[in-house]
Amino acid sequence: MRRQVPLVITFVAGMLMIISYFIPRQPFGGLQNLFNQWFIVIVAFALILGALNLIKVNAEKIRRKRPGWGYSAVLLITFTVTVISGLFWGMEQETVFGFIFRNMFVPLGATMFSLLAFFIASASYRAFRARTIEAALLLIAAILVMLGRVPLGSYIWRQFPMLANWIMAFPNMAGQRAIMIGIALGTVSISLRIILGIERSYLGGGE
């Protein structure tokens, strides 16, 4: 029973979604929006579970003085301050919550994002070592595209931007489209397996 009920729900919901894609008439046409609204409600409840888990895991870490427990303390303090300020004084620009969001959350996120520039450099260094024919081809294509994308490239040779555009528009686009067709077929295949109950491992366990 514990396994059958989710399978029935999955089958019914999956079939309704497929039908609603082809039938615009109500109630079918509006099912996707309705299901999305239900999903948002479920997310809201799941978020409470997530927050409770976050508190539990970090409180346990502090209690047992596990390595890195100081980070957990910082997390719980900032979590409490942010939640209380948002609940009691609102979340507008001029509130404490707004201040925390603008001056701490956004800059910290931007800092993490900016690290990407350095990681791209280190990853490119490894990827562009021409040890094999494939890596050599990658290196050549990358250099041509880079030269086509920077002003220096067109100073060296006027055709570099055109060459870069050609690489992006044809070989690169062909590869991307091949991957995307594969993804679309894979999506249909796994959806069918799930809707028909052939693939059950996402419910926990295998067969």
Place this chain on the structure above:
Amino acid sequence: MNQRRAVFLLFLSIVFFFGVSTAAQQNAPPAPPTEVKAFDNPNDAGGTITITWKKSADDGAGENDVLGYEILRSMAQETGYGPIGTASLGATNYVDTSAVDRVTYYYRVAARDRESSTLSEETIPAVASPQWFNRRRTNMLISVVLFSFLILWFIERAKRGEKLFIRPLAGLEAIEEGIGRATEMGKPVLYIPGILDMDDIQTIASMAILSRVAKMVAQYDIPLLVPSKMPIAFTMAQEVVKQAYIEAGRPDAYNSDNIPFITMAQFGYAAAVNGIMLRQRPGTILYLGAFYAESLILAETGSSIGAIQIAGTAMPAQLPFFVVACDYTLIGEELFAASAYLSGEPRLLGSLKGQDWGKAVFMAFIALGAILETLGLHFLTGWLVTW
């Protein structure tokens, strides 16, 4: 003197005449829109009527003074018209979204200039109605039915015990090897199920793989860490891992603290996972699911600690990052095939065979389309791209 006066009067008359005639020309009402038609908007849920017309002769030509169009609607012929909307200069259609199903409407379109407007002829009556089938998606329906038939046919063949050859996927064969290596080193396995929630098929596929991985890890008796970014994915991951540990006969080894919820913030999550990598030093890291800009931040950190890294995603923009930073990468469809491949179950493997055949059919269509387009025949492309 009289002659001079007569000439002056004649001059004044000519100026007055031209002035009046020019003024009369400037104030001429715009030419009306022509061929106005109203019809039920096809392939929709009802409640809409499309009105089309040919531009006024003074829109972009003639006096060129039309400012726009006003759409008027009535429920009776030749009377009771009221405005329902406007369309900009040069427009030739308008969709009335305020129509009620099964009510008869008449429409007129007025061309407006600065001073006046001219009404078009009345349309024939139009009635909005919902449709039972979106005909523009016929091609999609045929494709889905054909593809589903192929998959189900191969599943049936597999169920009958027929041996089906499935091409080996190096990335998936490396998963067990990676878990084995982490066991030898006494280090945990870190599994990252992407950053989207359960409404994304990649996360669902990832949960199916997580189940297989959790079973292997439970048998090897090493910790499995699954930090989650999305709340439903988090509860799902806990359930999936718990059930896998029970099925592996190791319920005692399950620790819910190893499957924590982190945060819904993208880079906050990336920072937390990087912290887990640097503090707990996992022997194997699996990135399977949907990823965005954090993909390389995570994979490069994982690479810096010397972990075996296996990634899989259906996000084409992130694939190059994973290819560069990871030991193995499952590209697009391979992510969706992973769970079936790892299970080794004939029915699931049969679906993979069907998927490959579907790909072959699509390849044939692409080749045929390329030939037909080269020959100047566009019907196949036209049929396939209709949306």
